[in-house]
Amino acid sequence: MPRGSMDILSRLSLLTFLSFLTTAWSGKVLVFPVDGSHWVNMNLMIQGLHSRGHEVTVVRTATSWYVKETAPHYSSLTITIPEAICIEKEDFFVSFLVKMLAIKKEGGSPMAFLSFYWEMLGTLSIIHQQASMVGVQMLEDKALMQKLRDTKYDLVLIDPGLPVGVLVAHALGLPTVFNVRWITSGEGHFVVAPSPTSYVPTSGVALPDKMTFLQRLQNTFHYGLNTCIDKFVVCPVYDRLVEKYFGSGLSFYHMLQAADIWLMRVDFVFEFPRPTMPNIVYIGGFQCKPPSPLSAELEDFVQSSGDHGFILMSLGTLVKGLPKEITSKIAAAFAQLPQKIIWRHAGERPDNLGNNTLLLKWLPQSDLLGHPKIKAFVSHGGTNGIYESIYNGVPVVGVPLLFDQPENVLRLEIRGAAKVLDVTQITTESFRDTVQEVVNNPFYRDNMKRLSSLHRDQPMHPLDTALFWIEFVMRNKGAAHLRTESYKMPCRAFAVL
Amino acid sequence: MPRGSMDILSRLSLLTFLSFLTTAWSGKVLVFPVDGSHWVNMNLMIQGLHSRGHEVTVVRTATSWYVKETAPHYSSLTITIPEAICIEKEDFFVSFLVKMLAIKKEGGSPMAFLSFYWEMLGTLSIIHQQASMVGVQMLEDKALMQKLRDTKYDLVLIDPGLPVGVLVAHALGLPTVFNVRWITSGEGHFVVAPSPTSYVPTSGVALPDKMTFLQRLQNTFHYGLNTCIDKFVVCPVYDRLVEKYFGSGLSFYHMLQAADIWLMRVDFVFEFPRPTMPNIVYIGGFQCKPPSPLSAELEDFVQSSGDHGFILMSLGTLVKGLPKEITSKIAAAFAQLPQKIIWRHAGERPDNLGNNTLLLKWLPQSDLLGHPKIKAFVSHGGTNGIYESIYNGVPVVGVPLLFDQPENVLRLEIRGAAKVLDVTQITTESFRDTVQEVVNNPFYRDNMKRLSSLHRDQPMHPLDTALFWIEFVMRNKGAAHLRTESYKMPCRAFAVL
Structure with missing residues (x-):
């Protein structure tokens, strides 16, 4: 039989599959x-x-x-x-x-x-x-x-x-x-x-x-x-x-x-x-799918990041509950980074936002995670976001807040695809250094890419x-x-x- | 979206699948x-x-x-x-x-x-x-x-x-x-x-x-x-x-x-x-696949069964070890049936074979099980044969001999797709009646057809x-x-x- 030819069974599988589709x-x-x-x-x-x-x-x-x-x-x-x-x-x-x-x-x-x-x-x-x-x-x-x-x-x-x-x-x-x-x-x-x-x-x-x-x-x-x-x-x-x-x-x-x-x-x-x-x-x-193009505004902002790329942050819908002293530290840390930042934030606006940081009440998270310029995802560890980051091979900085979030980010951390921060212990320095580590050390991205490739290796x-x-x-x-x-x-x- | 249209995910699945094939x-x-x-x-x-x-x-x-x-x-x-x-x-x-x-x-x-x-x-x-x-x-x-x-x-x-x-x-x-x-x-x-x-x-x-x-x-x-x-x-x-x-x-x-x-x-x-x-x-x-056509000789024999159809019997390679007194009872029972019989038998030939029974040392089991005229499969309960009978929806008369065979046929019996006989207790009458019951009572065939349809309902x-x-x-x-x-x-x- 010639190499790579489809034998009868494969043809049957294909017919079943086409009929399903x-x-x-x-x-x-x-x-x-x-x-x-x-x-x-x-x-x-x-x-x-x-x-x-x-x-x-x-x-x-x-x-x-x-x-x-x-x-x-x-x-x-x-x-x-x-x-x-x-x-x-x-x-x-x-x-x-x-x-x-x-x-x-x-x-x-x-x-x-x-x-x-x-x-x-x-x-x-x-x-x-x-x-x-x-x-x-x-x-x-x-x-x-x-x-x-x-x-x-x-x-x-x-x-x-x-x-x-x-x-x-x-x-x-x-x-x-x-x-x-x-x-x-x-x-x-x-x-x-x-x-x-x-x-x-x-x-x-x-x-x-x-x-x-x-x-x-x-x-x-x-x-x-x-x-x-x-x-x-x-x-x-x-x-x-x-x-x-x-x-x-x-x-x-x-x-x-x-x-x-x-x-x-x-x-x-x-x-x-x-x-x-x-x-x-x-x-x-x-729920994961290939990214759709961003809006012209967002695409311009993302492209303006040049080779440094951008970081996405979303702590889900609960972030409103984070006190301003924590969000201020996060804002200060972001201001010190060479990357652009897109931050989904529905609570009170920190006073010390850097020029590199864009605050949005809602953002196309999945499309941003699939953008080639993304460097890291700062996430509370909700499973929707975690699967989207795995699908797109984007390493994670975990800031778990409640419920299953600590368990979720632990799983990524153990696989070398995330670093985790305790939200109550965050300082401007620790937050900045952790994000930089995840952005600059290829260890995290390589591990996440490996998870992504395993995850995508499915027949359906x-x-x-x-x-x-x-x-x-x-x-x-x-x-x-x-x-x-x-x-x-x-x-x-x-x-x- | 129109009904039955392929959305992007289905198209992705199809591409992955085609690429696999x-x-x-x-x-x-x-x-x-x-x-x-x-x-x-x-x-x-x-x-x-x-x-x-x-x-x-x-x-x-x-x-x-x-x-x-x-x-x-x-x-x-x-x-x-x-x-x-x-x-x-x-x-x-x-x-x-x-x-x-x-x-x-x-x-x-x-x-x-x-x-x-x-x-x-x-x-x-x-x-x-x-x-x-x-x-x-x-x-x-x-x-x-x-x-x-x-x-x-x-x-x-x-x-x-x-x-x-x-x-x-x-x-x-x-x-x-x-x-x-x-x-x-x-x-x-x-x-x-x-x-x-x-x-x-x-x-x-x-x-x-x-x-x-x-x-x-x-x-x-x-x-x-x-x-x-x-x-x-x-x-x-x-x-x-x-x-x-x-x-x-x-x-x-x-x-x-x-x-x-x-x-x-x-x-x-x-x-x-x-x-x-x-x-x-x-x-x-x-191992199961659609049947290939039978040899002209076998097809003639099978067609000669008319509406009664035929029964396939194979007790695997161990049947040589069955004493002649048992095979004689089986042969006598078969001789009383209106169906034709195709019997894979490598041991000593019973003297009392009926005219309706064809003895073969080897036979295309999978193709015979897939033939529209088959009525039942008399089997020792080896798993290859069991899966082929499930695939083709053919009810089974189980005659388990050794090893896992009693467990195997029990599974089919519990699902109402087989009747099981103790080989050491077989009489001509019990064997004949059991085979007739499985051939004539739609209960067994219907159950086996249901198993067959569930078994075939797979994406690959x-x-x-x-x-x-x-x-x-x-x-x-x-x-x-x-x-x-x-x-x-x-x-x-x-x-x-």
Whole structure:
């Protein structure tokens, strides 16, 4: 056979693949998203579904923060929650940051942290109670439920960070696909796959996968803690509804575990490798795409940086909560650099901004990360930004603030693709030197380029992979053959022993 | 966006995919196969590698049973083992079957089974000792090792059923890919992935994944037994070589676990779903392809069956060991059926063959299974045949003989795609009735068609998936980012806790 010729099997693969790319058939998908940055991801998946000919209905609350009532690519179902707690505003999360910074500034006594942690648990419970109200409103509304039944949806697509959609899917008897990284009270794998604490760092602790014995003890303790939170704080909120609407004998946790396909927003160039399951499909970085051209103004600014290039900074939507004394130090450090700086900043404008620094309330982050003149990305470590920097091979200066951000930037740091700063300890010098180190030492860029090249070395784009498996579940009315028996185990320990 | 249009991401996926299918670059692969039916699989993978432009060298022994010294798609390296034990002959395995049947016939006392089991353990040790001799011959031959180093291989491809290639790969410092279902003393997953005994049936016991408490106890006992065999019978054979050639402090088991990619000959339409690992790639059924036309003679015979269609029977290469009293009962049962029968039979010809039965020493199994007139497949439950029957949607009558065959057919039986017979209990009537039930009751065919449709619903043909990942490892000089830390755990229990 001549070299490189396509044999019959390759031709078959190509035909299957072309048929996936070109076939249009119309399925019906009911979507339960999570608001905020999670919606950015889900919205892309919905656009993908729409472009492949499917009809999408998005369930949103009347007070939704990001999810618009009308859009060309979906119709929406708006649920009004009585006495809504105001968690769907950015400020709600900003207040967390302010409190945490205040505690750290005061020396951070264990009691202060404990009380902060306790408050977070209370908030977690409130968030889930509010989210569960969407389920109550829907399940109580017999006419609505009948209408949903009559629509004959093929699938419920859920972001299980707030997993109320699971109840509605159960009531409608429909297969479910999760678009997931976080679930109830931790990373998604911890609910569905064995997670040996000897080498799988648990959620909420910034630990590596190569742990010392003491780190393993710490990890096991946190694993137990997370399990308790899940069992005693989060799940009871939904178990009450399960008992009310579906009778006793069912457990919400088992319903959660029973999802057909878990589209996991994870790629192992970023996440530590760990045990997985046949019904977990990895789609980390599915939001990444080649850069579009910048606006003329931005392009002019970027080009004016010459050979020095430019640095992009974005600390996400929480940056409003950073006190001015920190942003002033950052501004002063930037002013001393030869690079141009583009800084996404929605809070109070620092007085000492350098001439090289452009402040913007919003910026085309993905297009800037894909620009050839970019030298580094100063980021809080949100996963969207991290995957975009991996995709584009841009080294990172991590300034984690809250939630999963410390764990995220640790993963890049361990791979030599980032340096991490403690936001409460930042000085003008330390910030300047760290940024310079990441910009000038090829070590960071080379490592990030390697991650980028590994990440791009896939037979299919992860968004296409996601769409393939969503359609797989619609075509086959589920994916039971990929779901282990673990989710039926009466005791959580049985699922891993 | 118009329905079904290809958006930019799909176009990117297509470009990546087309580039995979058409790009030819020449890598060098050193292959350590296992003889017998395993070679049939490995040979297909080698043909795929050759057709994509890679140079393949196959390591074989001078007494090899199936692996030819010369072939158009590979060059070979022949190792002569002094005082070779004659395990590379079919008769060696046939004798096992004869012994087991004799024990069962005599009533099968526990002592007789224990003694048989003990003898099998002894044989297992001998097989591995002989296989390890290939490693000794190679590692002792300094000139040969230097020549291999100079050839600058990119990769060692190993069937770890006999894992001696792992030692040579270690000596050459090369990344490894496993083409695996069986490893050392059990199914491959048990070495590399967490295997909760609550729902993962262990190798060597025909248990379902939905187990009773007693079955779980039995499963856990067998899991322990297999672990002991691995630790005290198989691994010591190779550990002695590891110590001799690489010094102490290294463990062969860890080397085995450290393979870069595990191409697992498993698909979950067949295997029970179970925990897996990021570096396990599923290629079950990669040998399957659309049928080629039959020879004129065979086609005439098959067409002469009219609407009744035909039944295919093959009990693999071991059928020579079946006593004539059993084959006579089978022949008598076939003679009573309205279907035509094509029977692969290399042993003594039964005297009572019906006119409807054609006996052949070899037959184009895959093409016959793909023929529209086939009604059922009577099979011993070897995995090649099982995947071909799944691919073609042909229901199975299982007549398992030895090794993994009872477990294999149990999996199909649980899915309603097969009925299973105990070969020692076969009567003419039971055999006839079972075959008729599978042929005439649409339940079996419908279930098998469903498995077939699920199996075929993949974005890429599994052989292309295998080739993609082999090339991935060559391109990236390994796949360390997909390999968990579990393989470095000092104690096996740590890897799952």
